[in-house]
Amino acid sequence: MDYQVLILGSDANAYYMARCAYEKTHKKAHLIAKDRLAFTKFSNILTIEYQSDLWDKEKCVQRVNSYLEKHQNEKVLIVSTNETYSTVLSEYADKIRENGYFFKQQTEILESLTNKETFYKTYKNSNLSFPETYYFDVTKNHVIPSMHYPIIVKPANVVLYNHVSFEGKNKIYKVKSEEELKEILEKIRNSKYHDRMILQEFIPGDDSYLFDSVVYVDRFGKVKIISFAQIGIQERTKSMVGNAAALINGLNTFDGNVEEMKENIKKFMEEKIKMNGFYEFDMKYDQRTKTFKVLEINARQGRCSYYISALGCNLIDTMAKDLIFNESLEYKDLKEEVLLSFVPKKVIKKYVLNEEFKKRALRLWKKRVSPMECKLDKNIKRFLMMKRRLHHYIKEYQNSYWEE
Numbered sequence: 001m002d003y004q005v006l007i008l009g010s011d012a013n014a015y016y017m018a019r020c021a022y023e024k025t026h027k028k029a030h031l032i033a034k035d036r037l038a039f040t041k042f043s044n045i046l047t048i049e050y051q052s053d054l055w056d057k058e059k060c061v062q063r064v065n066s067y068l069e070k071h072q073n074e075k076v077l078i079v080s081t082n083e084t085y086s087t088v089l090s091e092y093a094d095k096i097r098e099n100g101y102f103f104k105q106q107t108e109i110l111e112s113l114t115n116k117e118t119f120y121k122t123y124k125n126s127n128l129s130f131p132e133t134y135y136f137d138v139t140k141n142h143v144i145p146s147m148h149y150p151i152i153v154k155p156a157n158v159v160l161y162n163h164v165s166f167e168g169k170n171k172i173y174k175v176k177s178e179e180e181l182k183e184i185l186e187k188i189r190n191s192k193y194h195d196r197m198i199l200q201e202f203i204p205g206d207d208s209y210l211f212d213s214v215v216y217v218d219r220f221g222k223v224k225i226i227s228f229a230q231i232g233i234q235e236r237t238k239s240m241v242g243n244a245a246a247l248i249n250g251l252n253t254f255d256g257n258v259e260e261m262k263e264n265i266k267k268f269m270e271e272k273i274k275m276n277g278f279y280e281f282d283m284k285y286d287q288r289t290k291t292f293k294v295l296e297i298n299a300r301q302g303r304c305s306y307y308i309s310a311l312g313c314n315l316i317d318t319m320a321k322d323l324i325f326n327e328s329l330e331y332k333d334l335k336e337e338v339l340l341s342f343v344p345k346k347v348i349k350k351y352v353l354n355e356e357f358k359k360r361a362l363r364l365w366k367k368r369v370s371p372m373e374c375k376l377d378k379n380i381k382r383f384l385m386m387k388r389r390l391h392h393y394i395k396e397y398q399n400s401y402w403e404e
Contacts, residue, residue, distance in 0.1 A: 003324055004074050005029035005316060006067055006100075008060070009081030010037040010048065012342075016306040016371040017079050018046040020316040023309070023376065029079075029316075032063050038389070042382035045374060055084060055163065061092045068097040075324050077316065078102035083114045083159050086300055101323040103277040105299065110275075113299045116198050117156035126272055127264050129291045131284075134199040138189040150176050150202045153184060154242075157195040166191035170238040174202065203284045203293060207233045208354035209254070211292060212247055213265055213281040214305045216313075218322050218329050221274035223266045225313050227334040228258050232348065232357040236400035242282070244304045245393075246348060246361060249311065250337040253356045256285050261292045262333070276322070278315065280305055306371040307340040339364035342371065343397075344390045351397050 005021040007014050010033030021029040022045040031040060031048040034055055040048055053059040068076055078100050080086040089096070090105045112122045120133050134145045135156065153173040155161035168187050175181045181199075188197065203209065208230060216225035229249040235241055252258050265281060273279075280302030282295040301315055309315055311334045321327040339361055341348065348365075352358040373386055 002074070003101075003320055004071050004076045005079065006064065006076050007031045007046075007079045007081065008054070008064075008085040009033055010035055010040045010050075011081060012039045012303050012371060013081040013301065013305075014079075015039045015043070015046075016309075017081065017301070017315060018043070019371070019374045019377070020306070020309055020314050022046070022374075024314050024317045024320075030067065032067065038385065039372060042379045042385060043377055044379045044382075045377045057088050057092065060085070060088045061095055064100065065095075065097050068100045072097070072099060074099065076100050077320055077324060079316070079319070080300055082162075082300070083298075084162065086110060087114070087159065101320075103275075103323070105275050105277060109273060110299055113273075113279075113297050114159060115157055116154065116296060117196050119296065120198070123268075123272065126268055128268055129286075129289075129293045131203055131293050131295070132201040136185065136197045136199055137195070138185060138197060139194050144178055144181060145199065147199060148201070149178070150174055151181070152198075152200045152202050153181065154198050154200070155193065155195070156198050157193075160195055161193055164192040166193075171240065172242045203286050205285065205287060206353045207231055208352070208357050209285045209287070210234060210244070211252075211281075211283040211285060212244055212302065212304065213262070213283065214301065214308050215265060215269055215279040215281065216318055216329075217269055217273065217276055217279065219276045219326075221270060221276070223269050223331070224322075224329040225308065225318065225332050225334065226262055226266060227308050227311070228252075228262055229307065229340075230357060232352045232354060232361055233343070235342075236396050243302075244340075245343045246339070246341040246352070247304060247307070248337055248339050248357065248360055248364065249307055250335050251357065251360060253354060254285050254287065256290060256292055275299075278305065278319075304340055304342075304371070307338055307369050308334060310338050310340075310369045311336055337364065339368045340371065341368050343393045347393055347397055 018029040029046050089102050090107045093104045112118050117135050210231040212229045214227045218224045229247040230251045231244045231247045233245045235243045235245050278301040280298040283292045286293050
């Protein structure tokens with residue numbers, strides 16, 4: 001079972017996928033990236049090249065094919081780490097060399113998941129529950145819908161939004177009043193983002209009401225892996241809010257029916273999506289209705305999905321068995337408890353509001369999974385950088401703009 005791994009991206013997702021490759025094959029994955037991000041710096045378990053034009057679709061395909069040509073006598077597993085690269089691989093699947101193996105996803109379905117407006121409208125009448133949602137076109141709309149504040153504001157077109165920058169830009173906004181909403185929409189209107197924004201009800205509850213599920217759908221459209229994890233605390237910087245900072249798989253401190261929700265997810269994926277790949281469900285538990293409401297579905301592994309590797313489901317190995325070697329995968333419902341944390345213990349102790357989650361996390365601390373800390377990655381510069389990063393986390397939470 002010999003193959004090479006090519007990863008598109010340089011973020012945390014790219015690092016832990018390279019880690020999965022190294023832990024399984026003991027060979028370095030090769031990364032092609034647009035930006036020099038700290039997550040993949042000073043690493044001895046990967047090689048990386050930077051190409052400033054990688055967000056140009058045709059140039060991206062050229063870069064991929066150039067690597068494939070250099071390894072024309074080998075099988076190469078190609079891994080996308082964000083929506084931009086997933087879209088490129090889907091749109092240009094027929095132009096990528098035959099020795100490259102990747103998720104050949106249908107562009108229409110991929111679009112229905114990556115564009116949040118299309119997502120909510122397309123699957124509104126499915127077996128999943130969603131928060132109350134409105135759509136605001138920043139180029140046309142000026143009338144603010146009547147809503148109960150606070151609300152959540154986020155871009156409908158994630159790919160386009162990721163490619164623009166402006167002062168005051170946040171990944172997600174928690175808005176307390178109509179006046180604040182108007183100010184935010186005006187900033188976005190004056191930027192290069194010319195699409196709709198999602199205006200969505202805020203489901204009551206602190207970060208521990210958030211849940212994560214990682215799903216793998218095989219080449220036959222069947223769910224083969226499913227996890228269900230409770231998040232204790234999310235990231236706090238403007239570009240990272242919405243990402244889990246610490247979670248525990250197999251934990252639910254509320255009265256929501258997890259098994260029922262997992263069956264709903266499985267049914268949804270097998271009847272509505274049927275598309276090969278990793279998926280991540282972001283959910284929030286609504287205590288008012290006793291339901292898990294889906295906030296979004298990422299058509300790829302998420303930033304924190306590495307925890308399923310600790311549960312015996314190496315992400316790279318799963319992809320290779322399914323895509324390259326056509327093996328039949330066993331169904332795995334991952335129920336064992338495992339703690340994943342990007343943040344130091346001090347952050348857990350001070351900022352996690354759910355006492356039951358906090359106690360469980362501290363009990364599991366010595367066996368925790370830290371996606372960015374790989375014992376096989378022996379580089380003193382990286383070790384020191386990660387230590388500084390952990391210390392920096394404390395300041396981030398002290399100065400957070402996000403309020404529970």
